[in-house]
Amino acid sequence: MSNTAAKRKLRSSYVTTVISISLVLFLLGIIGLLFLNAHRLSTYVKENLGFTILVNDNSREAEVQRLQKILNASDFVREANYVSQDEAAEIMQEELGEDFVDFLGYNPLLSSIEVKVFAEYANPDSMAVIENQVLNFPQVKEVYYQKNLLHAVNDNIEKISLVLGGFTILLMVIAIALINNTIRLSVYSRRFLIKTMQLVGAARGFIRKPFLITGILNGLAGATIAIILLSLLIYGLSNELQGMIGFGNIVLVGILFAIVIVLGILITLISTFFAVNKYLRLKADDLYY
Incomplete structure (x- = not known):
């Protein structure tokens, strides 16, 4: 085989290895994206559950607003919004499509405070404690809050x-197995080179070093391609899932890319190390099997 043909075959092996690694890392990145998000x-979901506080008829508006401020200062409250009787009537009229106040002759609705809690408090036990305090x-x-919905959300999550x-x-x-097999095939094609270097007296560390460097470079190249593909995927999903998946949370995206x-x-380095060691331990006659 000519040097040109050998170089072409070796280059093709590198390209195949990098593409295989990048596709596997891309799949891992998708799972990581789902897991992190x-x-x-x-x-x-939890921070949009919350609860509603119905206010007594004889409570003055100043007292209710003071209660609202107390709630906003609480550790468990993300936000608390006061809804007056008139505002509640307007909301109900929009939902019903008719003026029920004129029909009844009075406004039967109570003033209320809509409370949204932080996610760590949106569970049945914490909500029961908060309810007693309020x-x-x-x-x-x-x-008032939907207890069944709260249980269902926490169980499903x-x-x-x-x-x-x-x-x-x-x-x-599966990813580790696929990458490991890809690298083992790549090292297998150069098993005779490994044994030749060993027979002329080269130390194991000396033989192993270029393979490890190549493995690191292959892993880095595969990761770079995977990150480009993930970036395109995130950009595409950001238009459909605004606020959930996108580049808005740069820390989260940075963590994903770093992983x-x-x-x-790591996977290519470890796989290359063990693949090279396998052929370093083999006898010359066993290389043909």
Whole structure:
């Protein structure tokens, strides 16, 4: 085989290895994207549950607004908005499409405070404690929130997290196996070179070094291609899922890209190390099998 043909074959092997690594890392990046954004999604859902405080009829507006300020200063409250009787009537009229106040002759609705809590407090146990605390205020008549919905959201989020976690682990194992096999095939094509260097007295570390450097470069190149593909995917999804997936949270995106780079380098480095060691241990006669 001529040197030109050998170089072409070697270059083709590098390209195939890098493409294989990049596609596997791209799939891992998608799972990482889902996993990292799952927390944002669960936080978004939980922080939009909240509860409604119905105010007593005899409570003065100044007292209710003071209660609103107390709630806004609480550790568990993300925001608390006061809704007067007139505002509640306007909202109800828009929903019903008719003026029920004129029909009834009076406004039966109560003033209320719409409260949104932080995600860590949006669970049944915490909400029960918060409800008891709020009911102690004399201005409060009733605290209302959808308990069944709260239970369902928390249960489903836990199930989704477990399934996503299990799927991530499974894909990680598959990814490592695929990259490992790709690198082993690449090293296999140069097994005679490894043995020749060993027979002329080259130390194992000396033989291993260029392969490890190549493995790192392949991992880095594959990670770079995977990051480009992930960037295009995130950009495309950002238009459809505004506020959930996008480059708005640069820290989250940076963490994802860093994970892809680290995985690309580590997996290729470790796989190359063991693949080269395998042929360093083999006898010359065993290289033909």
